[in-house]
Amino acid sequence: MSARERILNRVRAVTADKNGDDPARRIAEPPRLIRPDLGDDLVQRFGEKLTLGGGSLARVQDLQQAVVEIELFIRDAELALSLRAAPALKGLPWGDALEVSFGPSAGDDLVSVTPAFCAIAETGSVVLLSGEHSPTTLNFLPDVHIVVVESNQLVRHFEDAWIKLRESGEIPRTVNIITGPSKTADVEQTLQIGAHGPRKLHVIWIDR
Amino acid sequence: MQPQSHRFKQNVSVALQDVQLQKALERVQEGFVDKRAAVVSTLPEFEQLREQGKAIRNHVLDNLDFYLQRFESQVQARGGQVHWAENAQQARDIVRDICKRVGAKMVIKGKSMISEEIALNDALEADGLDVVESDLGEYILQLAQEPPSHIIAPAIHKTKAQISELFYHAHQKLGYTRKLDTVPDLVNEAREVLRSRYLEADVGITGANFLVAETGSNIIVTNEGNGDLSCTLPRVHIVTASIDKVVPTLDDASALLRLLARSATGQEITSYTTFSSGPKRAGDPDGPDEYHVVLLDNGRTEMLAGAFRDMLRCIRCGACMNHCPVYGVIGGHSYGWVYPGPMGSVLTPNFLGLDEAGDLANACTMNGHCASVCPVKIPLPDLLREHRRRQFERKLQPRFARFALAAWATIVRRPRHYQPLMSMGIRILNRLGRGKGRFKSLPMLGAWTQTRDLPAPQTQTFQSLWKKQRGDER
Amino acid sequence: MNKARIGLFVTCLVDLYRPSVAFAAIKLLEDAGYQVEVPEAQTCCGQPAFNSGDFGNTREIARQVIDAFADFDYVVGASGSCIGTIRAHYPDLFENDPAWLAKARDLSAKTYELTSFLTDIASIDTVESSFRGEVTYHDSCSGLRELGVKQQPRKLLDSIDGVSVNEMQHSETCCGFGGTFCVKFPEISTRLASDKVDNICDSRAPVLLGGDLGCLLNISGRLQRLDKPVRVFHVAEVLADMADGAAIGEGED
Numbered sequence: 001m002s003a004r005e006r007i008l009n010r011v012r013a014v015t016a017d018k019n020g021d022d023p024a025r026r027i028a029e030p031p032r033l034i035r036p037d038l039g040d041d042l043v044q045r046f047g048e049k050l051t052l053g054g055g056s057l058a059r060v061q062d063l064q065q066a067v068v069e070i071e072l073f074i075r076d077a078e079l080a081l082s083l084r085a086a087p088a089l090k091g092l093p094w095g096d097a098l099e100v101s102f103g104p105s106a107g108d109d110l111v112s113v114t115p116a117f118c119a120i121a122e123t124g125s126v127v128l129l130s131g132e133h134s135p136t137t138l139n140f141l142p143d144v145h146i147v148v149v150e151s152n153q154l155v156r157h158f159e160d161a162w163i164k165l166r167e168s169g170e171i172p173r174t175v176n177i178i179t180g181p182s183k184t185a186d187v188e189q190t191l192q193i194g195a196h197g198p199r200k201l202h203v204i205w206i207d208r
Numbered sequence: 209m210q211p212q213s214h215r216f217k218q219n220v221s222v223a224l225q226d227v228q229l230q231k232a233l234e235r236v237q238e239g240f241v242d243k244r245a246a247v248v249s250t251l252p253e254f255e256q257l258r259e260q261g262k263a264i265r266n267h268v269l270d271n272l273d274f275y276l277q278r279f280e281s282q283v284q285a286r287g288g289q290v291h292w293a294e295n296a297q298q299a300r301d302i303v304r305d306i307c308k309r310v311g312a313k314m315v316i317k318g319k320s321m322i323s324e325e326i327a328l329n330d331a332l333e334a335d336g337l338d339v340v341e342s343d344l345g346e347y348i349l350q351l352a353q354e355p356p357s358h359i360i361a362p363a364i365h366k367t368k369a370q371i372s373e374l375f376y377h378a379h380q381k382l383g384y385t386r387k388l389d390t391v392p393d394l395v396n397e398a399r400e401v402l403r404s405r406y407l408e409a410d411v412g413i414t415g416a417n418f419l420v421a422e423t424g425s426n427i428i429v430t431n432e433g434n435g436d437l438s439c440t441l442p443r444v445h446i447v448t449a450s451i452d453k454v455v456p457t458l459d460d461a462s463a464l465l466r467l468l469a470r471s472a473t474g475q476e477i478t479s480y481t482t483f484s485s486g487p488k489r490a491g492d493p494d495g496p497d498e499y500h501v502v503l504l505d506n507g508r509t510e511m512l513a514g515a516f517r518d519m520l521r522c523i524r525c526g527a528c529m530n531h532c533p534v535y536g537v538i539g540g541h542s543y544g545w546v547y548p549g550p551m552g553s554v555l556t557p558n559f560l561g562l563d564e565a566g567d568l569a570n571a572c573t574m575n576g577h578c579a580s581v582c583p584v585k586i587p588l589p590d591l592l593r594e595h596r597r598r599q600f601e602r603k604l605q606p607r608f609a610r611f612a613l614a615a616w617a618t619i620v621r622r623p624r625h626y627q628p629l630m631s632m633g634i635r636i637l638n639r640l641g642r643g644k645g646r647f648k649s650l651p652m653l654g655a656w657t658q659t660r661d662l663p664a665p666q667t668q669t670f671q672s673l674w675k676k677q678r679g680d681e682r
Numbered sequence: 683m684n685k686a687r688i689g690l691f692v693t694c695l696v697d698l699y700r701p702s703v704a705f706a707a708i709k710l711l712e713d714a715g716y717q718v719e720v721p722e723a724q725t726c727c728g729q730p731a732f733n734s735g736d737f738g739n740t741r742e743i744a745r746q747v748i749d750a751f752a753d754f755d756y757v758v759g760a761s762g763s764c765i766g767t768i769r770a771h772y773p774d775l776f777e778n779d780p781a782w783l784a785k786a787r788d789l790s791a792k793t794y795e796l797t798s799f800l801t802d803i804a805s806i807d808t809v810e811s812s813f814r815g816e817v818t819y820h821d822s823c824s825g826l827r828e829l830g831v832k833q834q835p836r837k838l839l840d841s842i843d844g845v846s847v848n849e850m851q852h853s854e855t856c857c858g859f860g861g862t863f864c865v866k867f868p869e870i871s872t873r874l875a876s877d878k879v880d881n882i883c884d885s886r887a888p889v890l891l892g893g894d895l896g897c898l899l900n901i902s903g904r905l906q907r908l909d910k911p912v913r914v915f916h917v918a919e920v921l922a923d924m925a926d927g928a929a930i931g932e933g934e935d
Binding site (some may be wrong): 003012020031066121136139141157162182188194197 | 232235236238251252253256257260264267269270272273274275276277278285292293294298343344345346348361362364365366367368371390392394395396398399402403406407421422423425430432433434436437439440441450455456458459460463465466473475476477478479480481482483484485486487488490491492493494495503505509510512513524649677
């Protein structure tokens with residue numbers, strides 16, 4: 001008998017009579033669980049929570065303004081106007097001021113720009129999916145991570161993101177829920193931004 | 209690590225005298241307890257969420273076979289492999305074999321308590337692998353060659369000066385020759401040193417905060433982004449997880465995540481919550497080529513079968529130790545093994561036996577603070593008492609304590625004898641102590657009177673006074 | 683009108699160390715309009731055996747308590763930890779014994795800690811006492827977490843003119859008593875008591891009150907060893923205006 005069989009047999013011997021919720025059904029139709037009350041202004045909540053986690057937010061009206069905001073943010077950070085973007089963002093009106101390349105990061109990019117799958121009002125988080133056009137390395141290796149979100153991507157709770165994800169089909173290799181820059185308090189409980197990942201997380205919010 | 213739980217009392221004596229440690233432990237209150245209280249106070253649904261968290265975890269334990277198999281089939285469907293390990297040895301061998309097969313030279317690690325439990329680093333290093341911890345706290349401890357003293361803040365016992373000293377010695381050969389004295393400098397130096405290690409690593413090993421049966425996903429939560437880099441950059445990602453980590457659906461995971469960060473660090477959510485489901489897909493520009501999950505039993509099925517089943521609800525937030533007055537003054541290393549504080553005092557005797565770790569079950573005042581903050585309502589004091597019951601039945605307690613307890617119980621169970629006997633004893637004690645009102649020392653009670661005065665009885669026993677008063681009234 | 687009958691659970695420490703606490707409890711309960719009796723066949727709730735893992739003796743002691751108090755309308759005691767044992771743990775002891783389980787549940791449901799009985803059941807919101815001055819209050823763990831005793835003693839203290847409660851830092855943190863813990867792990871226990879003493883002294887109140895004699899013996903013993911002039915009383919003594927004698931650990935000299 002394999003270790004697998006022995007472990008599962010021991011588990012089976014002591015799992016309760018199955019009078020409770022049917023597990024197969026729970027997976028097929030996840031029951032509605034308690035969701036915290038968020039109030040009505042979801043966009044404002046998203047911004048507040050994002051800021052609480054150490055991220056920042058800029059609201060713009062269109063893609064053109066989004067590119068301008070990206071440039072401004074990089075200038076404010078006193079970095080070279082060069083960035084690595086997710087291939088999914090090839091369609092942005094990038095213009096000439098920025099030096100833009102597309103693809104995953106090998107560790108030498110200071111700024112990345114990525115799209116998001118959705119944004120969660122509950123926690124001020126952005127949800128990013130790995131895929132051919134959205135490399136995961138862009139989310140962690142650069143010093144500055146800029147995420148472009150459109151207002152119609154906002155959902156209330158985590159669970160709403162999962163509904164969207166299930167509708168979109170297969171779960172990708174990586175789902176990143178990102179809420180603020182990289183940080184640590186491992187030295188004397190003192191909060192320090194920029195442990196291993198981005199030192200800045202900036203969300204550009206396009207009001208649609 | 210070699211268990212040191214049998215040396216608990218000696219460990220405690222050392223810890224209480226350790227000035228640096230005591231300074232470090234003072235930060236637990238502000239860093240964890242106050243922050244948790246603040247964040248919980250802003251979520252009116254928190255108590256309901258705790259009750260729901262308990263129910264979800266109980267449901268999982270009641271259907272563990274189903275969810276483990278579902279998890280396995282989902283991982284496999286996405287091109288990953290699941291390995292089952294009954295004990296630490298098997299788990300180590302599985303990881304070693306993978307590393308050997310893929311020709312790994314370097315391993316980067318995210319924080320994993322299971323890795324600590326199975327002493328994985330030692331095994332991999334014995335095979336000649338270069339193993340690097342990437343969580344800053346774990347990295348500090350790897351340099352110090354110490355085990356963690358807290359499950360979510362492993363280096364909480366270290367001061368800035370001690371960390372500076374460790375970095376100074378370890379990083380010199382890499383060209384870092386300055387002794388650092390600020391937190392930003394220390395964090396930045398570690399960032400630079402570790403960044404190249406991520407990129408070099410062949411294998412990334414992470415733990416699991418949850419395993420999702422619905423999708424075969426492994427969830428890790430971090431603030432540093434270290435675990436996320438560890439599971440994205442190397443060509444092989446291995447997850448070490450215990451079988452109790454599985455949850456049914458993404459929704460259930462979310463419900464527990466609402467409890468986890470709040471209970472752990474007092475955050476609403478950590479910076480990164482990362483779901484990994486299998487190796488990279490066709491067309492993916494990054495991600496690992498191989499994805500493995502090692503599912504560890506190591507005594508958990510035995511706990512599932514017995515009185516410690518509730519302990520398997522644990523989501524490893526550390527709130528119990530943050531709120532434990534005993535942990536707060538002795539620190540994590542005193543407990544002598546991987547898991548400290550109340551959860552450790554329940555787990556360790558299960559893993560190592562009461563002969564090794566019996567003291568842990570007794571080193572609790574039964575104040576109940578741990579259970580009152582546990583996000584999944586584990587009755588930790590009751591479980592500690594269950595260990596004591598077993599100790600009592602196996603006569604593991606010191607002979608004198610057993611004798612004293614038996615003698616006391618004999619009298620207490622006989623009120624008709626108890627009262628005259630106590631009345632006489634109290635009269636004597638009262639006469640001896642009446643002048644000062646207290647004793648500076650008493651035979652057999654040195655454990656008390658060495659550091660505390662013992663108040664003398666006020667007069668006679670209440671029962672004899674009451675009887676007298678009733679008699680007078682009649 | 684027939685008065686409801688209360689059986690006073692004296693507790694072993696009050697019986698042996700501080701009878702005035704029991705007399706104070708009786709006065710408070712009688713003033714609230716109850717008839718109070720003290721069953722003779724009581725010794726201890728069994729907690730020392732329970733927390734030492736000796737469930738056999740605990741069960742026997744519990745049966746004794748259950749029998750002794752079966753006939754009362756209420757059972758009241760001036761100790762969170764003893765009452766917590768009866769309320770929160772007695773039923774667990776008889777999980778496999780339906781007859782005794784029913785009796786244990788009956789007892790559990792009618793048993794109350796003194797200050798919570800006075801405020802929550804007897805609806806008392808003021809007491810008369812000549813006690814004056816600033817006090818600080820230690821929340822004993824069992825009362826706080828097993829029984830929810832927190833505001834009740836404060837509410838009653840607030841009703842006394844000229845008494846004010848200076849809250850200490852960490853009033854809800856364990857004092858290190860823990861029953862047999864204090865002699866099994868004296869070093870840890872002493873350290874916790876010392877931390878408690880620091881917080882008490884920082885509150886600048888000259889008097890410490892609490893609802894559990896075990897904690898109060900431990901804290902007063904440490905206060906006195908460290909030569910701190912803080913006086914220690916059980917809260918019942920102050921509420922019943924019976925705190926004019928020697929405080930805990932004070933002598934005649």
